[in-house]
Amino acid sequence: MILEAxxxxxxxxxxxxxxxxxxxxxxxxxxxPGYISHELQRCMEVKGKYLLLVSWETLEDHTVGFRExxxxxxxxxxxxxxYDPFPVVEHFEKVHIY
Structure with missing residues (x-):
């Protein structure tokens, strides 16, 4: 699973x-295809600021499948x-620490 933030x-x-x-x-x-879930969070300290988190099965599900x-x-x-400024999209993968 990949997390888009x-x-x-x-x-x-x-x-x-x-x-x-x-x-x-x-x-x-x-x-x-490849979409798992998403959520939008509103910042409590800064008006107009949000955090979008989207879970995808693979990076390509987002970067190719959705974006294209x-x-x-x-x-x-x-x-x-x-959007102002236009947002930066980053992708994360889980670190297994056990």
Whole structure:
């Protein structure tokens, strides 16, 4: 499993609209091959700051399967206008420490 982690900053005063757009976009990502789960967390200290966590079966499920799909174009249309600055996406894998 791969964890996609993205710190998001949305434009001032757009929080409610962004969250509604994200609800719509959630329907898109959840249908993609390799998708496991996702969650959006709202920062308590910084207005307009969010953390997106998405679990994928493989890195390629996100970077190729989703990012190169027509569904991603709809995702972008719904969400990307809200971001300022544009977010950096990072991927993580579990470290087995036992």
């Amino acid at each position: 993205v710190m998001l900053q949305v434009k001032q005063g757009t929080d409610e609209n962004y969250e509604e757009a994200f609800r719509q976009a959630s329907k898109i990502i959840s249908t993609m 799909s027509s569904e991603y174009q709809e995702w972008k249309k719904l969400l990307h206008p809200y």
